[in-house]
Amino acid sequence: MPDSLGEKAKTGVKGLDDILSGGLSRRHVFLLEGTPGTGKTTIALQFLLEGAARSERCLYITLSETEEELRDGASSHGMEIGEQIEIYELVPPESLLDSDQQQSLLYSSDLELGETTKMIFEVLERVQPTRVVLDSLSEIRLLAQSSLRYRRQILALKHFFAKSGATVLLLDDMTTDVLDKTVHSVVHGVIHLEELAPNYGSERRRLRVVKYRGQSFRGGYHDFVIRTGGVQVFPRLRALEHRTAFPRTLLGSGVPELDGLLGGGVSRGSSTLLIGPAGTGKSLFALQFVIAAVERGEHAAIFVFDEELGLLFDRTRAMGIELEKLRDDGVIHIEQLDAAELSPGEFAQRVRHIVSDFKAKTVVIDSINGYQASMPEENALVLHMHELLQYLNRQGANTFLTVAQHGLVGDMKSPVDVTYLADTVILLRYFEAAGRVRRAVSVIKKRTGRHEESIREFKIGSNGLTVGKPLTGFQGVLKGVPTMVGSDAELLEIAADGRDGHS
Numbered sequence: 398m399p400d401s402l403g404e405k406a407k408t409g410v411k412g413l414d415d416i417l418s419g420g421l422s423r424r425h426v427f428l429l430e431g432t433p434g435t436g437k438t439t440i441a442l443q444f445l446l447e448g449a450a451r452s453e454r455c456l457y458i459t460l461s462e463t464e465e466e467l468r469d470g471a472s473s474h475g476m477e478i479g480e481q482i483e484i485y486e487l488v489p490p491e492s493l494l495d496s497d498q499q500q501s502l503l504y505s506s507d508l509e510l511g512e513t514t515k516m517i518f519e520v521l522e523r524v525q526p527t528r529v530v531l532d533s534l535s536e537i538r539l540l541a542q543s544s545l546r547y548r549r550q551i552l553a554l555k556h557f558f559a560k561s562g563a564t565v566l567l568l569d570d571m572t573t574d575v576l577d578k579t580v581h582s583v584v585h586g587v588i589h590l591e592e593l594a595p596n597y598g599s600e601r602r603r604l605r606v607v608k609y610r611g612q613s614f615r616g617g618y619h620d621f622v623i624r625t626g627g628v629q630v631f632p633r634l635r636a637l638e639h640r641t642a643f644p645r646t647l648l649g650s651g652v653p654e655l656d657g658l659l660g661g662g663v664s665r666g667s668s669t670l671l672i673g674p675a676g677t678g679k680s681l682f683a684l685q686f687v688i689a690a691v692e693r694g695e696h697a698a699i700f701v702f703d704e705e706l707g708l709l710f711d712r713t714r715a716m717g718i719e720l721e722k723l724r725d726d727g728v729i730h731i732e733q734l735d736a737a738e739l740s741p742g743e744f745a746q747r748v749r750h751i752v753s754d755f756k757a758k759t760v761v762i763d764s765i766n767g768y769q770a771s772m773p774e775e776n777a778l779v780l781h782m783h784e785l786l787q788y789l790n791r792q793g794a795n796t797f798l799t800v801a802q803h804g805l806v807g808d809m810k811s812p813v814d815v816t817y818l819a820d821t822v823i824l825l826r827y828f829e830a831a832g833r834v835r836r837a838v839s840v841i842k843k844r845t846g847r848h849e850e851s852i853r854e855f856k857i858g859s860n861g862l863t864v865g866k867p868l869t870g871f872q873g874v875l876k877g878v879p880t881m882v883g884s885d886a887e888l889l890e891i892a893a894d895g896r897d898g899h900s
Contacts, residue, residue, distance in 0.1 A: 404419075404420075404423070405417075405418075405419040405420035405421055405422055405423065406420050406421045406422075406423050406444075406447075406448065406528065406564045407419070407420040407447050408420055408421065408440070408443065408444050408447060409443040409444055409446055409447025409448075409450075409627075410440055410443050410444070410627065410628050410629070410630055411627075411628075411629045411630065412619070412621070412629060412630030412631055412632050412746075413440075413604075413621075413628075413630045415615065415630075415632045416604075416606060416614060416615040416619055416630065416632050417586075417606065417609065417612075417614055417615075418612060418613055418614055418615075421444075421564055421566075421586065422564075422585060422586075422611075422612065423562075423564050424559065424562050424563070424564060425564060425565070425584075425585035425586070425610075426554075426555050426558050426559075426565040426567060426583075426584045426585055427564075427565065427566050427567065427584055427585055427586045427587070427588065428534075428566075428567050428569060428580050428581065428584045428586070428587045428588070429441065429566055429567065429568050429569070429588050429590070430568075430569040430570075430571055430587065430588070430589055430590065431569075431570070431571065431589065431590030431591065431592075431604075432570065432571050432572070432590075432591075432592065433570050433572065434592055435590035435591065435592045435602060436590060436602065436621070436623045436628050437532075437533075437568045437570065437590060438462070438467070438470060438532065438568070439470070439474065439623060439627055439628050440590075440627075440628050441457070441530040441532065441566055441568060442457075442467070442470070442471050442474075442476055442478075442627075443476075443627045443628065444528065444530065444566055445457060445478075445482050445528055445530060446476055446478075446482070448481070448482075448527060448528040449479060449481035449482050452481070453481065453526075453527035453528055454481060454483075454524060454525065454526045454527050454528075455481055455482040455483070455526055455527065455528045455529075455530075456482070456483050456485060456520065456521070456524050456526035456528070456529045456530070456563075457482060457483070457484045457485065457529075457530045457532070458485045458487055458517060458520065458529065458530065458531045458532065459484065459485070459486055459487065459532045460487050460513070460531075460532065460533060460536040460537070461532055461533050461535070461536060461570070462532065463486055464484045464486045467484055468484075473625070474625055474626055474627050475625065475626055476627070483524055483526070485520045485524075487513065487516055487517065487520075510537070510540040510541060510546070510550065513536075513537065513540060514550065514553065514554070517531070517554065518557055521557065521558075521561055521563070522561075525561065526561075526563050527562075527563055527564065528563060528564050528565075528566075529558065529561075529563045529564070529565045529566070530565075530566045530568065531554075531565065531566070531567050531568065532568040533567075533568045533569055533570050534551075534567055534568065534569040534580060535569060535570050535571070535572050535573045537550060537551075538573045538574065538577070539573055544577065544579060547577075547579055548579045548583070551579065551580055551583050552583060555583055555584070567580065567584065581607070581608065584608075585609070585610050586606070586608055586609040586610065586612075587606070587607040587608040587609075588604060588605075588606055588607070589604060589605050589606075589607050590602065590603075590604050591603050591604070591605075591618075597737060598736075598737030598738060599737065599738050601620065601740050602620070602621050602622065602623065603618045603619060603620050603621065603740075603742075604618070604619055604621055604630065605617065605618050605619070615632055615633060615635070617633050618633065619631060619632050619633050619742060620740035620741065620742025620743055621742075622740070622743065631740070631742035631743050631745065631746040632742075632746075633742065633784075634742075634745045634746075634749070634781075634784045634785060634788055635784065636784050636785075636787030636788040636791060639788050639791055639792065640791045641791060641792055641793060643665060643666060643793035644665065645664050645665055645666060645845070646664070646665050647661045647662040647663070647664060647665075647846075648662045648663055648664070648665055648686070648689065648690075648693075648795060649661070649662040649689055650662065650663075650682075650685045650686050650689050651685060651688060651689040651692065652685055652862055652863075652864055654853060654864035654865070655682075655685070655838075655855075655862070655864050657849055658823075658838065658839070658840050658848065658849045658851070658853060658864070659821065659823075659840055659843065659848055659849075660840075660843060660846050660847045660848040660849065661846070663686070663795060663820075663821055663845075664820070664845035664846065665793055665795060666789075666790045666791070666792075666793045666794065666795070667790060667795060667796075667820035667821060667844070667845055668786045668789070668790060668795075668796040668797075668798065668818065668819045668820050668821070669686075669795070669796065669797050669798070669819060669820065669821040669822075669823060670798050670799075670800060670815065670816060670818075670819035670821070670822045670823070671683060671797060671798065671799045671800070671823050671825065672799075672800045672802060672816070672822065672823070672824055672825070673801070673802060673824060673825030673826060674801065674802050674803075674825075674826075674827060675801050677825035677826065677827060677836055678825060678836065678855070678857050678862070679763075679764070679799040679800075679801070679825060680704075680709075680761075680763050680799060681713075681716070681857060681861070681862055682797075682823065682825070682838075682862065683699075683761045683763065683797040683799060684699075684713065684718060684720070684761070685861070685862055686759055686761075686795065686797055687699065687729065687759055687761060688718060690758060690759040690795075691723060691728050691729065695756075695757075695758040695759065696728055696729070696730070696755055696756050696757045696758060696759075697728070697729050697730070697757055697758070697759040697760070697761070698729070698730040698731075698732070698748075698751045698752075698755065698757040698759070698760050698761070699720075699729065699730070699731045699732070699760075699761040699763065700732050700734055700744075700747075700748070700760070700761065700762050700763065701731065701732070701733045701734065701763050702733075702734050702736055702762075702763065702764055702766070702767020702768055702770070703763065703764055703766065703767045704733075704763070705733070706731060706733050709731075715859065716857070716858070716859060716860070716861045716862075717859065717860060717861055718861065730751055730755050730757060732747070734767070736767050736768065736770035737770070741768075741777070741778075741781045744768070745781065745784070745785050745788075748760065748785060748788075748789070749788070752789065752792050752794055753792075757794060758793065758794050758795065759794065759795050759797070760789055760794055760795070760796045760797070761796075761797045761798075761799075762796065762797070762798050762799070763798075763799045764798070764799040764800060764801055765782070765798055765799065765800045765815060766800065766801050768782075779815065779818070782815055782818060783818055786818055786819070790820075798815070798819065800815065816842065819842070820843070820844040820845055821840065821842060821843045821844070821845075821848075822840070822841050822842040822843075823838060823839075823840055823841075824838070824839050824840075824841050824875070825837070825838055826838075826839075826874065826875050828871075828874045828875075828876075830871065835854055836854065836855050836856070836857070837852050837853065837854055837855070837868060837874050837875070838852070838853055838854075838855050838864065839851070839852040839853070839875070849867075851867035851868070851869070852867065852868050852874050852875065853865055853866065853867050853868065854866075854868055870882060
């Protein structure tokens, strides 16, 4: 059934109605603008199909595409244009195309503009639609030739549409005059579509609501994709809108020594950053908290940017962690992501879906380096990550992020500094002692309570992760090449430990 007069006309585009606070205000004219290929026609078809599903009479007036092209485009998305939608292919009268009938005293554009407007009015009176799409304004702008005539033509169309009571979507492909904002001041609302072409990877599309009279809306840019089935929009995440109450309990990792470093564990609803050079075991530390969450009866999610899932399953299986089985049992969601094909808005939407529907209480993002590859600007990365972490924290979920630093020992740098965003920062390092390369772990930050300030050695073996005693006999471990400050007995002990094959 049609929406009541007090309700808005839903667009039929997933995510767009959320941005528009419910849809388009009825009996008003809206502008959908964007360069060719940004998805205007697809959104327009979804808008009319939504109306048809509500038993509304719909009209598509096309000046730029043929009816056959429109139907083929709809079919490619699995859309079927039924009897509720009439496609009116507007073409100039044959007399205007006949050279023998051309008027010599008047410009042909004057006649064409008048005939075009008359034909639009006639089809509106005949069909009496509830929803109208006019594609596209560029043709009318070309016929008008001057800004004044173009504005008057748009005003005439607006007043006629107002009398008809239809909700109208005007399409503009911005191929004639990009700087002409004539329609912006006339219409009730403006939705702007953009397509970005990165140096590598697929194109990125985003939209922004430029104007919406008398209505609040979700501002800023929102990523969207065009896939089989139509356009899907990913509303920009605002953490302030998602706040829940939960107890701030401490959650352990299952490794007593690691929990000791963390002052008993990490607080529920907090974020933890695992930072260190490649191969130090950042993913394994995060998985330790995933396994602990499963043992508590909770669900967990792992988003992998850098590693092939098959290799991850084999590597963890050798340590006694059956990730693949846990996934098949439905207690862990594991997803491999391609940074070259993913926008940050879509990633945030996937995380939200897993937290709300799968009820994941532990989320691992491995790694920020891969996530950064999907971002055109570093500043935007920090802002997206800030909102995502705030959202997860307010849902009572624990987030574990990994960042691979450049280099192996000595002075190392991170590709992006997100340490100030995380509630807890765990630092992993290589160091050399007794002729062997070893690994050390320390907690350098924890907002939600006290933590151990010592540096401990840890080992990765067939039994998984083992954290040892504090390294009290060395200085400069975090630099990679420590110096002996303790007794000879401590050096002999660590050397003997290495000969036993535990390193």
